[in-house]
Structures are given as C-alpha cells and as structure tokens.
Amino acid sequence: MSSRLLRFLGSMPLAVTLLSAVAIASVIGTLLQQNQPYQDYLIKFGPFWHQVYLSLGLYDVYSSLWFLLLLAFLVASTSVCLLLNGPAIVASASDYREHLHSKILAHMPEHQQWRVFAPLSLVQGQLQQLLQQYGYRLRSRADGERVLIAAKKGSANRFGYICAHLAVVVICIGGLLDGNIPMKWQSLFGSLAIETRDLPASQVPAASRLDTDNSAFRANISIPEGSAADFAFINVGRGYVLQELPFQIRLKDFRIEHYSTGQPKSFQSDLVLRDPERDTTLEKTISVNEPLRYRGFNIYQASFEDGGSKLDLTLRPLIEPAANPEALDVSVRVNDSVKVTAPDSSELKLEIEDFRAYNINRTAASVERGQDFRDDGPSFQFKLRRVDGSAREYRNYMRPVTLEGRDYLLSGTRGSQAEPFRYLYIPVDAAGSADTFFEMLHLLHDDDRLAQVIRDRAGQRPSEDERELTQQLTGATLTILKLFRDGGYGAIAEHMDTSVPEDQRQFASEAYIKLLHGGLRSLYLEVLDQSADSGLSESQSLFLDDAISALAGVPNYGAPFYIALNDYEQRQASGLLIARSPGKLLVYPGFALLLAGIFLLFYIAQRRVWIELREADDGRVQVDIAGESNRLQDEFRQEFEQLASQARQAPEQASR
Incomplete structure (x- = not known):
C-alpha cells in the first residue's frame, strides 16, 4: 500500500496536474487585483459573482488555504519523485556502461x-x-x-532533471513560508479575531493583534506628513488585524512630481525609522521601485492619499433660502466631521472623506486640441449624514469646469458606493461666479418677492382690458414655479396627471412649459435688473437655459446646501506596504535552480x-x-x- 502511494505521489500525471492547477491559480491572482476591500469587489462583480469568488478564495489567492494545500501537495509529490528517481539518475550520469554486449x-x-x-x-x-x-x-x-x-x-544533462524538480520544491517551500500559515492557523482555531469595526489603532483589541515575531505578512499603513506609526493593518476577509512592528516609522515629507498634464509622475517619501530595541535611527527616501530594507522587513512606496488637509468651506442654502439666506462658513479637516444646522433647522453631520488637488480627466475637446488630458482642479468628497444614520455622498469641484464652451460648478451625488455620481451642473456667470444662479434660487424660494416680480413683469405689457387674464396667468405662473421649485419637472407632470383631463394634457404641457420658462426668465431679468424689453444676449440666453436645468435638479439633489471649497491647506499621507517575506530567500535560489535545470535539459x-x-x-x-x-x-x-x-x-x- 505504501509503495503504491509513493508511486502515485511521484507519478508524472499527478505532477503535471498540480503544476497546471498552480499555474491557473497564479494567472487568476495576477489578473484579479488581490486584497481589495470587499465593497469594491461587490460593486465590480455584483452580489452573485462576488459571493462565488469570495467562496473560492479568489480575492487572496496566494494566501488561501486551498492554494497553500496545492503547494504542500506539490512539494510532497515532487520530493517523492526526486527520492524515487534521483538515485537512478545520479547513477546513470556516472555510469559509463562499459559492459555492453x-x-x-x-x-x-x-x-x-x-x-x-x-x-x-x-x-x-x-x-x-x-x-x-x-x-x-x-x-x-x-x-x-x-x-x-x-x-x-x-552527463550534466541528467542533473537538469534534478535541478528542475528541486527548484519546484524550493520555490513552493518559499511560497509556503510567505503564506502566513501561523496567522491562518490562529484564525482557524479562534485565537485570532478578525476586527470589522473602524477603530483607532489604540482601541483594536488584543485578540485582533499580531506580535512583532510574526514571520511573514503583507500589511498596509497610511502615515500623514509629520506623523509616525509602529503598526500596520493586514486585510483579512471583511476585516483586518493589526500587525505590530518592532520599530517606528515617521514620515518627514512627501513629494509628488507631476507631468505637464497634472498626472502624477513620481512620488517619494522621506522616512525616519527608529528601532528602540537596537537604539538605531535610519533615514531614507523611498520611491516606487526603491524600498527601505531593514531586519528582514521591506517598506515599499505603494500609494498616496490625503493626510488631513484643512478645507475652508462655504455652505450655501438650497432649500428655503429666503428664511435663512445667509451662507455658513466652516473649516474642517479631511477624515474629520462637523455638525451643521440646515435651513429647515434639521441637524446634519458633515463628514469629509477625501480631497484631491488634481483631477485629471480626458475629454473629446482636449483630444481635438492634441491633448489627451486636462486638470479640472481640486475637488473634495464628503457625506451629509442625518440623525437617523442615513447619508448621501457628494463630490464637489472647487473651480468651474468648462464643458462645451460653458463653465459650470460640478457637484456629484449618489446614495451609495454602488451607484455612479450624478452631477448637478451649476452655471457660472461672465464673472466666473455662481452668485447669479443663487440669487435666482433665493428669489424662487421667497414667496412674497416671487409674487411681486411676476406681477410687476406681467403688468408691463397688458392693457386694462386684459387685467383679469393677466391675474389668471400670474396665478398660474406662480403655481407652476412653486411646483417646479419643490419637485422639478416631475412635480409639474404629477400635477397635470391629477388635475388635467388626459385629452388636454398635451396642450396643458406646452402651456405649462411656456409659463415656467417665462416666469424663470422674469426672475433672471430681475436679478440682472433689466427690463423685459431689453432682451437677452446669446450668452445670457445660454446661461438661463443652464440655470433652468440646474434648478430642475435641485429638488433631487438630496442636500439642503451647496458646499463650496474656498481655500485649502494640503497635508498628504504616504501609503506604505510593509512586507516580511522570508520565503524569498528560497524563491530566488529556486528560480536560479530552475533556470539551470532548463538550460541543462534543453541545451546540453x-x-x-x-x-x-x-x-x-x-x-x-x-x-x-x-x-x-x-x-x-x-x-x-x-x-x-x-x-x-x-x-x-x-x-x-x-x-x-
């Protein structure tokens, strides 16, 4: 029985099957980005395929249990093959066969x-x-x-077989050493708890911490400029564990070089490493391909993000601005939050999530000019959270963005990360300001002023004989404007469905649109302080069209404010990948053995x-x-x- 088992383990079909399985798994691990947040995978693949890939362990292929078992089985199979055939190969290589008949x-x-x-x-x-x-x-x-x-x-050709098989054994053992088997063992038997809460490092419980003697891991940490850390986080499934480090890493400075288009060209981190055990201080500048190596740890430059930039914001009311028309100025840092009171007196929490000094986008217009990209300037991302815990996410740009020759302030909104941002395009006037739009909005929400403007503008043309008709049109215009203000075009359509017979809706729709556009034109002229007879220039007409579109989107915007970024003090953070890979000391010699084996087998x-x-x-x-x-x-x-x-x-x- 034992000899049959050994022959099976050392058989060529089994070795080929195992090597093919490892190769396929490696291809999957290369094509599918590993160790990303599960929410990203859920958005990308959808609930069904996300669950399938999750159950197969494809999000962390190289550390998954089945992959490590494959490596262990391959080590056993190849080792048995060497033990069974190696002595005969060595004997054959040294045998002159001088006894032939x-x-x-x-x-x-x-x-x-x-x-x-x-x-x-x-x-x-x-x-x-x-x-x-x-x-x-x-x-x-x-x-x-x-x-x-x-x-x-x-005769060295015969040793190519031994070198190639020994290389597989050495490489697989290196992979097993880097597979963090002790951590998986602890997690499997419950001595290590995966933390899923978003906690400060100091509050992570001991059950979710790994000591500094952990032999192999890949962990990430984001360190803001001027800050230090002696820990990193290992992503595990839907949560993480905290990996303690035997030294402290301080980020002195972080620098980014950009191309003329604004795209990042290179980024570097000036690190100070302090080792209290050895009373050692080490300073080094690292970049993407130049890590810091110390005591078997490799510290790589992996990414960068905001490290707590200070943002000076202005909250401009979008609802009931007549009752509370004053803008609110606040200063808040990225990853912090501040409580604000909406114009309707409801309490909200403004949570700043991210800030970008550059937004490189590609547009058809830029391609026609021979440029692939353009920088749309700074933007910041935030959430407005209500007292019930619900929140919407927003992305606002600091400066106007030019689209089809016209300038807009862009504000994207979405209900969840699974949705794309839907943008509100707020037009800016010739002075590059959104004040004209907000004055129209304030006027639209001030019932008394709104009625006065519509009456005054309507009374400039009609004669005394048409007074009754003018009053009817004025009343209808005010009704349509208020419907539009509170619910956009959808509210007008709903009003028609409930109050206008079906056979008259086509005519009523055209009439309502004329009244709406006429009323909004009157508001715009009032803001411009122009008479109806003076007319609008082409640019003013385009602005009015854009303003009407933006006003239609305000009821569905989901926020009582438009939040403008006035100024910022940028503070960046460096994303570091900290790896401890003892297996690479075997993997590199293993690949050298593999190359030697291939050379001996195919060229000798x-x-x-x-x-x-x-x-x-x-x-x-x-x-x-x-x-x-x-x-x-x-x-x-x-x-x-x-x-x-x-x-x-x-x-x-x-x-x-």
Whole structure:
C-alpha cells in the first residue's frame, strides 16, 4: 500500500496536474487585483459573482488555504519523485556502461565497422586520444581478446532533471513560508479575531493583534506628513488585524512630481525609522521601485492619499433660502466631521472623506486640441449624514469646469458606493461666479418677492382690458414655479396627471412649459435688473437655459446646501506596504535552480560513444564504433561521422 502511494505521489500525471492547477491559480491572482476591500469587489462583480469568488478564495489567492494545500501537495509529490528517481539518475550520469554486449552496439542508431593493420594496443591508444580531443571522458575494459572503450560527455544533462524538480520544491517551500500559515492557523482555531469595526489603532483589541515575531505578512499603513506609526493593518476577509512592528516609522515629507498634464509622475517619501530595541535611527527616501530594507522587513512606496488637509468651506442654502439666506462658513479637516444646522433647522453631520488637488480627466475637446488630458482642479468628497444614520455622498469641484464652451460648478451625488455620481451642473456667470444662479434660487424660494416680480413683469405689457387674464396667468405662473421649485419637472407632470383631463394634457404641457420658462426668465431679468424689453444676449440666453436645468435638479439633489471649497491647506499621507517575506530567500535560489535545470535539459545533450576492438583471424584489428545521444540527433550524427572518419585514419597514420 505504501509503495503504491509513493508511486502515485511521484507519478508524472499527478505532477503535471498540480503544476497546471498552480499555474491557473497564479494567472487568476495576477489578473484579479488581490486584497481589495470587499465593497469594491461587490460593486465590480455584483452580489452573485462576488459571493462565488469570495467562496473560492479568489480575492487572496496566494494566501488561501486551498492554494497553500496545492503547494504542500506539490512539494510532497515532487520530493517523492526526486527520492524515487534521483538515485537512478545520479547513477546513470556516472555510469559509463562499459559492459555492453557486441549485439547491442550493432543495433544502435549510429554504428560503423572496419578493420585495420596495426597492433591492438596502438589502435586503442590512438582512439582513446581521439575521443579525449572531442571532449569525451572514457573508461576501457579488456575482456579476453575484446577491448571496449566507453566514452561519454554532457552527463550534466541528467542533473537538469534534478535541478528542475528541486527548484519546484524550493520555490513552493518559499511560497509556503510567505503564506502566513501561523496567522491562518490562529484564525482557524479562534485565537485570532478578525476586527470589522473602524477603530483607532489604540482601541483594536488584543485578540485582533499580531506580535512583532510574526514571520511573514503583507500589511498596509497610511502615515500623514509629520506623523509616525509602529503598526500596520493586514486585510483579512471583511476585516483586518493589526500587525505590530518592532520599530517606528515617521514620515518627514512627501513629494509628488507631476507631468505637464497634472498626472502624477513620481512620488517619494522621506522616512525616519527608529528601532528602540537596537537604539538605531535610519533615514531614507523611498520611491516606487526603491524600498527601505531593514531586519528582514521591506517598506515599499505603494500609494498616496490625503493626510488631513484643512478645507475652508462655504455652505450655501438650497432649500428655503429666503428664511435663512445667509451662507455658513466652516473649516474642517479631511477624515474629520462637523455638525451643521440646515435651513429647515434639521441637524446634519458633515463628514469629509477625501480631497484631491488634481483631477485629471480626458475629454473629446482636449483630444481635438492634441491633448489627451486636462486638470479640472481640486475637488473634495464628503457625506451629509442625518440623525437617523442615513447619508448621501457628494463630490464637489472647487473651480468651474468648462464643458462645451460653458463653465459650470460640478457637484456629484449618489446614495451609495454602488451607484455612479450624478452631477448637478451649476452655471457660472461672465464673472466666473455662481452668485447669479443663487440669487435666482433665493428669489424662487421667497414667496412674497416671487409674487411681486411676476406681477410687476406681467403688468408691463397688458392693457386694462386684459387685467383679469393677466391675474389668471400670474396665478398660474406662480403655481407652476412653486411646483417646479419643490419637485422639478416631475412635480409639474404629477400635477397635470391629477388635475388635467388626459385629452388636454398635451396642450396643458406646452402651456405649462411656456409659463415656467417665462416666469424663470422674469426672475433672471430681475436679478440682472433689466427690463423685459431689453432682451437677452446669446450668452445670457445660454446661461438661463443652464440655470433652468440646474434648478430642475435641485429638488433631487438630496442636500439642503451647496458646499463650496474656498481655500485649502494640503497635508498628504504616504501609503506604505510593509512586507516580511522570508520565503524569498528560497524563491530566488529556486528560480536560479530552475533556470539551470532548463538550460541543462534543453541545451546540453548527453552523448555516448563505444568502440570495441577485437583481433581478427587475419591479424588485423576489427573496430566497431557505435554512439547515441538523447538530444540534438542531427548534430550528433555529424559529429559521429567526423569522429568515425578520423578514427579510421588514426591507426594508419600512426603506423607509417
């Protein structure tokens, strides 16, 4: 039973199957970005496939239990194969096979025979010397009247098999060492708890911490400028564990170089490493391809993000601005929050999540100008959270963005990270300001002023005979404007569905739109302090169209404020990848062994030549020469023909 098991473990089909499985897993681990937050995978693949990939462990292939078992099984299989076949291979490489029978020589692929007039000892000496000139190592054996010269070269080819198989064993053992098996063992048996709460490092419980003696891991930490850390986080499933470090890392400075388009060109971190155990301080600047190596730890420059920039914000009311029209100025740092009171007196919490000094976007217009990208300037991302815990996410740009020749302030909104941002386009006037739009909005929310403006603008043209009709139109216009203010075009459509017969809705729709646009035009003229007779320029007409579109989106914006970024003090953070990989000390030699094995197997041919000398009855010496090669048969055939030709001539030349 044990011998059958060993033969199965050392069989070629099993080895090929295991190698194929490891190769497929490695391809998956390369194509599928590893160790990302589960929420990112859920958004990318959807609930069904996310659960499938999660159950298969594809989000952390190289540390998954099934992959480590594959490696362990491959180590066992390859080791058994070496133990079973290695001794025979070594013996074969050192065996000259000087006991071959004459009949075997006669049936070899390369074989020639001739007779010469010369003493046998002379022929033997000349042929041995000739074989040595061709690089053969030889051994001769005399058996009565028969002398057999056995020669070989390229025996290192046989060791290619051993090198290749030993390389697989060494590489897989290195992979197992880097697989963080102790952590998986602790997690499996409950001694290590995966933390899922967003806690400060000081509050992470001891059950979710790993000591500094953890032999292998890959952890991440983001350190703001001027701050330090002696820990890092290892992503595990839906949570993390805290990995303690035997030293402290301080970020002195972080620098980014940009291309002319604004895209990051390179980024560097000036680190100060302090080791209290060894009373050592080390300073080094690291970049993407230049890590800091210390005591078996590798500290890589992995990413960068905001480290707590200070943002000066202005909150401009979008709802009921007439009752509370004053803007609110606040200063808050990224990753902090501040409580604010909405115009309707509701309490909200403003949570700043991110800040970007550059936003590189590609547009069709920029491509036509021969530029691939453009910088749309700073932006910040935030959430407005209500007292019930619900929140919407926003992304606002600091400066106007040009789209199709017109400038807008952009504000994106979404209900969850699974949704894309939907943008509100707030037009800016010729002075580059959004004040004109907000004055229109304030006027639209001030019922008294709104009614006065509509009455005054409507009364400029009609005569006394049309007073009653004017009052009706004014009332209808105010109704439509208030519906539009509170619910956009959807509120107007809903009003028509409930109050207008179906056969009259087409006519009513056209009439309502005319009243709406006429009323909004009156508000715009009021803001501009222009009379109705003065008309609008082309740019003013375009602004009015954009303002109407923006006003239609305000009811669905989901926030009582538009939050503008006035100024900022940027503070950046460096994202570091800290790895401890003892297995790489084996992986690199393993790959060297693999290359050596491949070279020996494919580029070195093992060649053997036998020459049998026998004294014939007529006093001559009969020469039988045969040879074989396990590779490069054509080259060996040419060499054998040349060798045989010189072997025919050597005794004759020596006897003259």
